[in-house]
Every structure is written in structure tokens, then in C-alpha cells.
Amino acid sequence: MLTTIGFDADDTLWQNESFFRLTQDRFTRLLADHAKADHLAERLEAAERRNIGHYGFGVKGFTLSMIETAIEVTEGRVPASVIAELIAAGRDMLEHPIDLLPQARATVTTLAADYRVLLITKGDLLDQERKLAQSGLGDLFDGVEIVSHKTEAAYRAIFARHGTGADQAMMVGNSLKSDVIPALQAGAWGVHVPHGLTWALEAADPPTDHHRFHAITSLGDLPDLVASLQVGRNS
Known part of the structure; x- marks a missing residue:
């Protein structure tokens, strides 16, 4: 019964995943001069898999994984302005209407x-x-x-x-x-x-x-x- x-x-x-996809597109554009889109997607997914046990599921863990990936693909040379953009992107996701x-x-x-x-x-x-x-x-x-x-x-x-x-x-x-x-x-x-x-x-x-x-x-x-x-x- x-x-x-x-x-x-x-x-x-x-809706939820669509906002993550839009933010990932933003992430890809920000790092377009450093890596191709498919490579960035692979590195970001790998970072999320590594971090899920530490940060859990959600926007905050995704934002930290984007920042980590940006540091990795630029070999530590990612501009502070890009980091600031990624933080702002994460904040935008947390404020997005339902x-x-x-x-x-x-x-x-x-x-x-x-x-x-x-x-x-x-x-x-x-x-x-x-x-x-x-x-x-x-x-x-x-x-x-x-x-x-x-x-x-x-x-x-x-x-x-x-x-x-x-x-x-x-x-x-x-x-x-x-x-x-x-x-x-x-x-x-x-x-x-x-x-x-x-x-x-x-x-x-x-x-x-x-x-x-x-x-x-x-x-x-x-x-x-x-x-x-x-x-x-x-x-």
C-alpha cells in the first residue's frame, strides 16, 4: 500500500542544471585564451569529481571547482579579474529566481x-x-x-x-x-x-x-x- x-x-x-550550464559557458568564455572548451569541460568535471567529497553538492562547490580549474589550466597565472568574475558568477547562481x-x-x-x-x-x-x-x-x-x-x-x-x-x-x-x-x-x-x-x-x-x-x-x-x-x- x-x-x-x-x-x-x-x-x-x-530548473537547476540549466543555470549550471549557463555559468559553465561563462567560465569557458573567460578562459578561452588559455584552453579549448572541451578541455576545460574535462578539467572542470575532474575537479568536481575530486571535490564532491569535500564540498558536497551545490553552487559553492561548483564555484570552487571552477576557480581551481582556472588556476590549473593557466598554471597559476589566472588574472585576479577572472577569479572575481567566477565568484560573481557563483553569487549570481545563488540569487537566481526559482x-x-x-x-x-x-x-x-x-x-x-x-x-x-x-x-x-x-x-x-x-x-x-x-x-x-x-x-x-x-x-x-x-x-x-x-x-x-x-x-x-x-x-x-x-x-x-x-x-x-x-x-x-x-x-x-x-x-x-x-x-x-x-x-x-x-x-x-x-x-x-x-x-x-x-x-x-x-x-x-x-x-x-x-x-x-x-x-x-x-x-x-x-x-x-x-x-x-x-x-x-x-x-
Whole structure:
């Protein structure tokens, strides 16, 4: 019996990766005289992979990785003006207004009438709290969890704390690696809602052979999927 539905935030309820891509384009232009775009992209991704354990997910870690990459590719000769531009770019990301994805509000509102709905997101605490407040969705959720990493253990604990256990819960999100696979491992349903842009560090193969895995084309399809699962349980 499904009682609890968890929603990812970034690129599931509101836009996020598009702002990172725009900032990375800005980073590429700033360093165009020092390295080619594809080389810069490779070095930046490598820096993010190295730093994720130190800085975590979010804008601040991304900004520090851009600065580190700029120092590396210029062999320490990066102008102070470029560093200042990268810091300003990171600040712009932290101040960017929230852009809800289509049907986000309607879907959460519909399901909140019959289920416990949770926001389960990872990243910088202050930034995620800011985005939730600006989204106008905060009052719809029965619980909010901002975690460092989305793991099987984290989902088990969250669904036990806010619901009736992982086996009666569903996790919905755009990331197979963070939102779907560990939720399935915890015993929940995992629903993938693809986004047009996916960060390389979130790439994973869809677990199509798992009986609790589902994929939908848009968030607006979720209420019908939930209804079909309940019908199947009662039939």
C-alpha cells in the first residue's frame, strides 16, 4: 500500500542544471585564451569529481571547482579579474529566481490530498532552503529533508521517520543515480522523470528489470501512475 511520496527538487520541481550550464559557458568564455572548451569541460568535471567529497553538492562547490580549474589550466597565472568574475558568477547562481517546471505545483497539490508528500533533496542547506521558500511549494509538504547524499540508508531512515516505511513509499526524480536506484534498493517505488539536461556525475543506466521501477515523460503523468498502482493493488 502506497502511503508516502517523496519528490526530488532540482530539475524535478524547478530548473537547476540549466543555470549550471549557463555559468559553465561563462567560465569557458573567460578562459578561452588559455584552453579549448572541451578541455576545460574535462578539467572542470575532474575537479568536481575530486571535490564532491569535500564540498558536497551545490553552487559553492561548483564555484570552487571552477576557480581551481582556472588556476590549473593557466598554471597559476589566472588574472585576479577572472577569479572575481567566477565568484560573481557563483553569487549570481545563488540569487537566481526559482523557475518551476511545468505541472510541478498541480502534481504535488493533487497528490498531497491523499498521501504524505515529502521533499527530499541534497545540496547546500541554505541554498536549498532559499529555493524551497521562493518556490511557494513549502506548505504542501509534510516533511522536508536536505541531505548530503541520497543513499539506500538515507531513504530507509527518511521514509521510516516521515511515513510508514520504504516498502510503502515512492521516490520521484530526474536522477536515476540519486533519486531512483537507491530508493529501489531501500524497497520503495522509484519513478524517473527525465529532464533535458543531466549532470555527468548523475548518469546511470535505468533499472528496467526492477518490478518497482517506472518512467514517465512528465511530472503531470504521476497522479495517473499512482492511481494505476493502487488499482493494481486492489484488483
